[in-house]
Amino acid sequence: MPDHLAVVTDSTAYLPQDAIDRHRISVVPLSVVVGDEVLTEGVEISPKDVAEALRAKRRVTTSRPNPETFAAAYRAAAEAGATAAVSIHISAELSGTYEAAQLAAAEAPIPVEVVDSRLVGMALGHCVLTAAEAAAAGLDAAGVAAAARERAALTSGFFYVDTLEHLRRGGRIGAARALLGSALAVKPLLHLSAGRIEPLEKVRTASRAIARLEEIAVSQAGDAPVDIAVHHLAAEDRAEPLAERLRERVPGLRELQVSEVGAVIGAHVGPGLLAVVVAPR
Template sequence: MARHVAIITDSTAYLPQEALRRHRITSVPLTVVVDGEPLEEGTEISARSLAEALRRHRPVTTSRPSPETFAAAYRDAADAGADAIVSLHLSAEFSGTYDAAVLAAADAPVPVRVVDSGVVAMALGFCALSAAEAAESGGSVDEAVAAAEKRAAATSAFFYVDTLDYLRRGGRIGAAQALLGSALAVKPLLELADGRIGPLEKVRTASRAIARLEELAVLRAGTAPVDIAVHHLAAPERARQLAERLRERVPGLGELHVSEVGAVIGAHTGPGLLGTVLSPH
């Protein structure tokens, strides 16, 4: 049976394929450009290939989907029976994806509500899941948007990077610019806040930074029901160990996702990224 409200997001949500299928969420891919060659995130370039390109210092940039790509996704949703669409995307501070979706929405065959989530990675993924669950229960566009925005407001994202250099190159560093002067002497912990990346703490070693990342996650999770995602780029063992410790230490843990970030986020953080997303429900 066709659902009244369709949910569309983008590839930076890093939702598992199974979750996309189960909740009938459409993911529109962003583009990664390596040595001038445009590649679709998730289909034409893997996180592993991206990490190798970065290690080899090959030129890597990212690009939003075109308005035409969004227009095609909106037509497909309408053809499948949707009467309306909620289009949820990564923070407009990071990408022109939101603007491209707005342009396409103007000529869509059904009403489209485009939402700047203010977040990224599984913080966006959890928002899309909440919107889909609202739609599945017969909710309206307003109810699906409200569910997503409520989830976004409650969600926290912390992450560790081996170096700030990739964020600096991509212009995504925001207030974390203040850390650059001592970047060689510290291992930075960063936070996603108000749609931007900002400095959280400066720690002297990688091991201490990762231990502190764990503590921050446990403190923010508290004892209430919470879903958690652990993200990494080319650091699977770090991610596995962190996930196991959080499983032991977070009493209200619901879903626990462990995944490698895709090429778009990876291009701006570099290999060694380790992040936690905490989303109460």
């Protein structure tokens, strides 16, 4: 498709493959380090692999993205006929991805507008889909980036983790660090706020935490048109029933997806993650 605007994101958007193909979205894979081995998310390491490594108490971290990986994506877009690109990424508060994309954009053969979504997972993914739809409608790079930012501002992400230990090790815990002292006695509910992971509520049991997660999602969705995503890591038995209940309880629901997070996010949250993304249209 010559003379078009390319939409680029990273692998933490966890977009369904059919959506990537349908909208011709370019996805730059990020990497995970297990022990001393650097592995590409979705290619060399799966969600199951990272869950098993964490359970085995192996050292699992994420590596800073190389700007060259983004530069290659921008060159490929130009070679495919794109006259500009909008590159939308995981929160800069959680990753160096946005900075790497900016460095690459400065040297790209076409103009590239880089957007910090301040989100992650399908919260980011919905912003990317909105951008792709805006590009298909003929908006220029500024218009496409604005559409992505507007969807991002409306989108919320709430999640439950079995333990804060993985977030603590990765330094991604933000103000939720205050929960660490009582981490054994509570099951924390967290959310994304200003691009950071922040504490939301403390609940005494996992079952109550999941029930509360459901209530928060239903309240956040309201009656207006909304897309919802349920994410998990090695917790499909929790995710599927939650998705079914949300399908019954959210009157304005348009699309609902259930997916397992990949290795990059999995490395920081650990097995047992359950998350809900609420993205009003």
